[in-house]
Amino acid sequence: MTQQIGTRCVQAGYRPQNGEPRQIPIYQSTTFRYDASESLGDLFDLNASGYFYSRLANPTNDLVAAKIAALEGGSAAMLTSSGQAAIFYAVFNLANAGDHVVVSSAIYGGAFNLFNTTMRKMGVDFTFVPVDATEEELRAAVKPNTKAFYGETVSNPSTAVLDLELWAKVAHETGVPLVIDNTFPTPINCRPFEWGADIVVHSTSKYMDGHAAAIGGAIVDSGKFDWLAHKEKFPGLTTPDESYHGIVYAEKFGQGGAFIFKCTAQLMRDLGAIPSPQNSFLLNLGLESLHLRMKRHSENGQKIAEYLAANDKVSWVDYCGLKGDKYYPLAQKYLPNGSCGVVSFGVKGGREAAQKFMGNLNLISIVTHVADARSCVLHPASTTHRQLSDAELEAAGVRPDMIRFSVGIEDSDDLIADLEQAFAKI
Numbered sequence: 422m423t424q425q426i427g428t429r430c431v432q433a434g435y436r437p438q439n440g441e442p443r444q445i446p447i448y449q450s451t452t453f454r455y456d457a458s459e460s461l462g463d464l465f466d467l468n469a470s471g472y473f474y475s476r477l478a479n480p481t482n483d484l485v486a487a488k489i490a491a492l493e494g495g496s497a498a499m500l501t502s503s504g505q506a507a508i509f510y511a512v513f514n515l516a517n518a519g520d521h522v523v524v525s526s527a528i529y530g531g532a533f534n535l536f537n538t539t540m541r542k543m544g545v546d547f548t549f550v551p552v553d554a555t556e557e558e559l560r561a562a563v564k565p566n567t568k569a570f571y572g573e574t575v576s577n578p579s580t581a582v583l584d585l586e587l588w589a590k591v592a593h594e595t596g597v598p599l600v601i602d603n604t605f606p607t608p609i610n611c612r613p614f615e616w617g618a619d620i621v622v623h624s625t626s627k628y629m630d631g632h633a634a635a636i637g638g639a640i641v642d643s644g645k646f647d648w649l650a651h652k653e654k655f656p657g658l659t660t661p662d663e664s665y666h667g668i669v670y671a672e673k674f675g676q677g678g679a680f681i682f683k684c685t686a687q688l689m690r691d692l693g694a695i696p697s698p699q700n701s702f703l704l705n706l707g708l709e710s711l712h713l714r715m716k717r718h719s720e721n722g723q724k725i726a727e728y729l730a731a732n733d734k735v736s737w738v739d740y741c742g743l744k745g746d747k748y749y750p751l752a753q754k755y756l757p758n759g760s761c762g763v764v765s766f767g768v769k770g771g772r773e774a775a776q777k778f779m780g781n782l783n784l785i786s787i788v789t790h791v792a793d794a795r796s797c798v799l800h801p802a803s804t805t806h807r808q809l810s811d812a813e814l815e816a817a818g819v820r821p822d823m824i825r826f827s828v829g830i831e832d833s834d835d836l837i838a839d840l841e842q843a844f845a846k847i
């Protein structure tokens with residue numbers, strides 16, 4: 422019997438042998454020793470598996486990646502030093518200069534900048550479509566050079582829910598994979614592979630780590646996309662790699678291994694966004710309680726969203742778990758056990774009232790982060806988006822009065838009491 426998800430959180434990825442440490446070892450070493458040059462040569466040729474230099478791969482990282490692969494139900498996974506690096510690697514492993522990607526516009530601001538500024542400079546083209554685009558609108562965005570579709574299961578910060586089955590359908594009829602950022606729900610609340618996604622990326626800096634301790638990212642392959650059936654679209658996976666003596670990744674490592682192997686062998690080798698094994702150890706500590714924390718984050722998020730929706734000092738609330746929210750029906754379908762702990766809302770009185778309200782909070786602190794154990798708030802209009810005018814903010818979907826509230830795992834009564842006293846002062 423396949424293990425339940427909570428058991429996988431605690432135990433997957435590492436099984437110590439007789440007399441070995443119960444906790445995963447931290448292989449704090451840049452390099453690895455071999456008896457003979459020939460055996461090292463085989464590793465360089467990808468003819469044998471093993472470690473030689475921690476810029477490409479490290480055993481501690483791989484134990485934690487194996488756990489994340491088990492949680493998502495994937496065939497292979499790798500860790501990166503940040504969520505941004507995971508997104509860049511996953512997309513660039515598919516789309517190079519001259520290629521094109523269809524992207525949901527309801528995505529994390531950092532991912533938007535990566536695509537719209539930096540990757541455009543590298544010659545990759547992007548078409549941004551509404552997260553609730555119809556089948557026809559998605560099809561209309563496709564170009565002959567389209568190599569992937571990309572979106573977030575639950576968007577940061579508006580908690581818009583992507584129609585995974587619809588996006589997977591159009592991606593697959595185009596002959597390309599669907600790449601999904603599953604940071605907010607985590608595999609506890611949604612496993613995108615079960616709905617047709619092909620590649621999943623994570624910012625592990627958020628709920629997976631869960632304690633605001635270590636920046637990190639992960640890429641997981643479902644193993645379900647048939648690269649060889651779309652040979653002409655993905656030459657990087659289906660034709661010889663001259664930098665590895667003519668290896669064809671899809672043939673040598675199969676459908677389940679090709680994507681991650683190529684990503685490690687080329688992008689990690691050349692760009693080196695590898696996490697330190699110490700950070701991977703911390704990430705694994707977070708993963709051990711992910712199933713317990715996500716349950717609490719989701720319950721607290723729901724309670725706070727309901728409290729805010731009933732408060733007459735609040736002008737609007739975005740939370741996909743609220744009945745009446747635009748994304749409630751999709752949330753019921755894809756996230757029946759809860760979504761996440763991030764709730765966005767507006768305070769009556771606009772920008773000034775929002776800032777004043779936040780200054781009144783005690784337990785809930787102001788930080789540039791979401792998705793850790795401690796509750797926190799951010800006012801995007803005066804921080805992450807402060808260079809924009811009110812008109813530009815509206816266009817970017819960030820209202821001037823918007824407060825992004827990341828609900829932690831404290832007792833919800835205490836959080837509501839803190840909100841109450843802060844509202845009473847405005």
Ligand SMILES: *Cc1c(COP(=O)(O)O)cnc(C)c1O
Pocket residue numbers: 503504505506529531532573577602604605623624625626627636637638
């Ligand atoms: C934070 C975040 C990222 C970026 O991750 P970093 O670890 O900060 O690089 C990507 N996607 C989503 C949804 C995020 O919330």
